[in-house]
Amino acid sequence: MLVGKELEMYQVQGKKVQIxxxxxxxxxxxxxxxxxxxxxxxxxxxxxxxxxxKDGKELPWETEVMEHEIKEVKIID
Structure with a gap:
């Protein structure tokens, strides 16, 4: 069962986010x-x-972000 930050991370799949x-x-x-x-x-x-x-500059690759690196995740439109 997912809880806490891991659940938040699961819920943002397929969405535009600000981390x-x-x-x-x-x-x-x-x-x-x-x-x-x-x-x-x-x-x-x-x-x-x-x-x-990243801080306003496009990274030309996919980026994996680990749970311990994340302070907050927000869904944006």
Whole structure:
């Protein structure tokens, strides 16, 4: 059963999100995938963003963000 931040990460699949990271940076992009802690090694949930903006600059690749890196996730329109 998913709870807490892992549940929030699951719920943003297929949505445009804004992610505030613990290091103070920010990512904005389409969440294309969620991986539960059970499916990852090491056992930690993650989400993947397709070509996100990082602090306003486009990254030309998919970016996986691990649960411990995320301070807050918001769905944006």
């Amino acid at each position: 505030y990271l613990n290091d103070g940076s920010e990512l904005v992009g389409m969440c294309t995938e969620f991986s539960s802690a059970y499916d990852n090694d090491p056992e930690e949930a993650s989400i993947t963003l397709h070509r996100p903006l």
